[in-house]
Amino acid sequence: MDFHKEILEINCEKEARRISRFIRKQVLSMRKEGAVIGLSGGVDSALSAEFCVRALGKEKTIGLVLPETDSNPVSEEFALKQAKKMGIRADIIDISPTLEGFGTYKKRDEAIQTIFPEYGPRYRMKMTLPPDLLERDSFNIYTLMIDDGQGNAKSARLNKENLWNIIAATDTKQRTRMMHLYYYAEKMNFLVCGTTNKTELVQGFFVKYGDGGVDIEPIAHLYKTQVYDLAEHLGVIPQILQRPASPDTYSFHVSDEELFFRIPFRTLDLLLYAWEKGVPIENAAGAMELTEDQVKRAFRDFAGKFRTSEHMRKLPASLQKSIRRGCR
Amino acid sequence: MTDKLEIVPERDVKEVLRRYITENFLSRAGLEGLDDTDSLMEKGIIDSTGVLELLGFIEEEFTIKVGDVEVIPDNLDSLQKLTSFIQRKLAHAGH
Numbered sequence: 001m002d003f004h005k006e007i008l009e010i011n012c013e014k015e016a017r018r019i020s021r022f023i024r025k026q027v028l029s030m031r032k033e034g035a036v037i038g039l040s041g042g043v044d045s046a047l048s049a050e051f052c053v054r055a056l057g058k059e060k061t062i063g064l065v066l067p068e069t070d071s072n073p074v075s076e077e078f079a080l081k082q083a084k085k086m087g088i089r090a091d092i093i094d095i096s097p098t099l100e101g102f103g104t105y106k107k108r109d110e111a112i113q114t115i116f117p118e119y120g121p122r123y124r125m126k127m128t129l130p131p132d133l134l135e136r137d138s139f140n141i142y143t144l145m146i147d148d149g150q151g152n153a154k155s156a157r158l159n160k161e162n163l164w165n166i167i168a169a170t171d172t173k174q175r176t177r178m179m180h181l182y183y184y185a186e187k188m189n190f191l192v193c194g195t196t197n198k199t200e201l202v203q204g205f206f207v208k209y210g211d212g213g214v215d216i217e218p219i220a221h222l223y224k225t226q227v228y229d230l231a232e233h234l235g236v237i238p239q240i241l242q243r244p245a246s247p248d249t250y251s252f253h254v255s256d257e258e259l260f261f262r263i264p265f266r267t268l269d270l271l272l273y274a275w276e277k278g279v280p281i282e283n284a285a286g287a288m289e290l291t292e293d294q295v296k297r298a299f300r301d302f303a304g305k306f307r308t309s310e311h312m313r314k315l316p317a318s319l320q321k322s323i324r325r326g327c328r
Numbered sequence: 329m330t331d332k333l334e335i336v337p338e339r340d341v342k343e344v345l346r347r348y349i350t351e352n353f354l355s356r357a358g359l360e361g362l363d364d365t366d367s368l369m370e371k372g373i374i375d376s377t378g379v380l381e382l383l384g385f386i387e388e389e390f391t392i393k394v395g396d397v398e399v400i401p402d403n404l405d406s407l408q409k410l411t412s413f414i415q416r417k418l419a420h421a422g423h
Contacts (some may be wrong), residue, residue: 130396138375138400139369141383157396160380300369308375 003279003287010226012233019218023055034060034190038177038211039083039090040248041075042064043231043240044195044219046082050234051218052193053086063090064184065234068099068178070251072315078239085237091184095176105173108297111165115144115156122149126252126259127158127166133262133301134294140262140301147252170249181214195230199224199269202276203302204309205260212312218285223269263298271298282295341390341418342411348385349407353378364408369401379404386410392417 027035029228041089052061063086065079069302076092083090099105112119119125131137142163145155158166181192194214196206201220206212217229224245231241245256245265261268267288274284275298285295311317330343349362357373368374374382382404383394392414403413 122420136400137402139379141379141396141399156400158380159384160377163377164378287337304369304372304375307372308377 001277001279003274003283005287006221008225008273010229012230015222015226015230016051016234019051020055023051023193023216027056028192030215032189032191032215033064035193035216036062036064036181036184036188036190036196037193038181039063039065039079040195041072041078041082041240041302042243042245042248043227043236044197045079046217046236046240047192047227047231047234048195048219049082049086049088050231050236054089054234058087060190061086061088062184062188062190063088064177064180065090065092065182066095067092067273068094068096068173069105070249072246072248072253074239074243078237078243082237082240085235093180095173095180098176098179099173102146102172102176104169104176108169111162112144112146112167115158115162116146116154118147119150123147124149124250124252126250126254127163127264128254128258129260131258133297134267134290137293140304145252149216164311167325170212172205173249175205175213178210178213185215193218194220195237196220196302197222197224197227199261199265199272201304201313202272203260204311204312205256209244223273224265225269228265268298270304271295275299275302301308340413341414342407343387344389345407345410345414349373349382351379362407364411365406367401367405369405382410386414390414390418392421 011254023035026032030085034056037045037049037052039049049061049063059086063079063168065076067076071140078089109119112125120121125140126145128145129140129142130136142153144158144166145153146325147153184190185192194211194217196211196217197219198221200206201217209242228241246254257264263271270288271284274295281295281299284290285292287296331347339396346362349368353373354360354362359373364375366373379399383399386392387394394417398413402409405409
């Protein structure tokens with residue numbers, strides 16, 4: 001197939017119309033009356049909300065801003081600014097008390113303290129994968145970094161138990177947000193609109209029954225670079241467009257690239273497209289001015305993440321093959 | 329858990345590793361056999377969590393410390409590469 005660097009360029013207006021039609025159709029078919037969406041202050045939720053407003057109108061779109069203790073304060077500021085720009089209602093719910101009640105922070109801190117016993121309230125933490133997969137081959141091994149708030153940083157490689165303990169605790173943040181979104185949705189007979197893009201969906205960069213727990217995913221067919229193109233076209237506020245993509249889950253700032261993707265989005269999306277479409281390694285390397293080794297490395301990473309996250313994209317496994325409507 | 333080896337010739341290192349990988353990863357990947365040069369990642373035998381398990385095992389079993397910069401496919405992605413890597417580490421440690 002013909003593969004080139006401009007292959008992900010889209011007709012933004014045509015695509016926006018198509019997605020708006022999709023949202024309208026889904027709301028009607030589910031017999032709902034609107035959409036509720038979590039506004040994170042990032043580009044994915046801002047764009048998805050823009051589509052909801054375009055499809056359903058500003059009266060039928062509600063934004064929830066759901067900060068917690070570790071959230072960057074600008075996330076709330078940008079989310080509210082975006083909501084104001086769209087003219088929609090936006091409610092703020094601090095989910096920290098719910099997380100404290102569940103023990104999210106305590107469980108996470110206990111896991112960290114098994115590695116760094118001194119870790120406490122004034123500390124910040126983040127997890128990262130080795131940087132730049134294309135420059136240097138390495139496995140996806142997480143490093144935990146802590147900082148005492150006075151610039152004294154320490155880091156250590158995470159073993160399986162530590163990693164799973166920290167992830168299990170922090171994933172409750174996204175699951176708590178899902179709970180709030182469905183509370184609003186059911187109360188108002190709205191559906192919950194998801195915000196996962198294709199770059200995330202294919203590689204499993206979402207939380208099962210967290211941000212993955214939604215009724216529709218209007219941007220799940222769009223690569224992150226296309227999300228940015230459409231967001232600019234639809235007038236998402238510049239502060240969000242210029243902000244580096246981040247999960248905003250850890251007290252120490254970490255970008256999506258540092259935490260998970262390991263390749264800058266422009267390059268990542270093209271390579272992901274090439275992998276998905278079965279573009280031969282030599283063709284992808286030639287078009288992108290990369291070595292075949294670099295492309296092979298990226299493809300191996302995609303295949304591994306796709307395989308590991310496959311269960312996250314499926315309905316729960318059961319012996320029930322299909323549900324048929326009864327005869328009339 | 330395999331008994332710790334006092335002397336670890338290449339053949340023994342490889343067999344310890346083969347047994348560990350077979351018992352812990354092969355059936356999960358739906359595979360029955362493992363060639364010395366099979367890529368553990370490309371064949372879906374280990375994922376990133378599997379690498380962590382493997383690291384924990386070889387550090388304990390061979391009493392070696394694997395540095396972050398050594399956690400690369402060139403050292404860990406096949407039975408042959410793992411064996412050579414561990415042999416080098418053991419030789420360096422004076423076993």
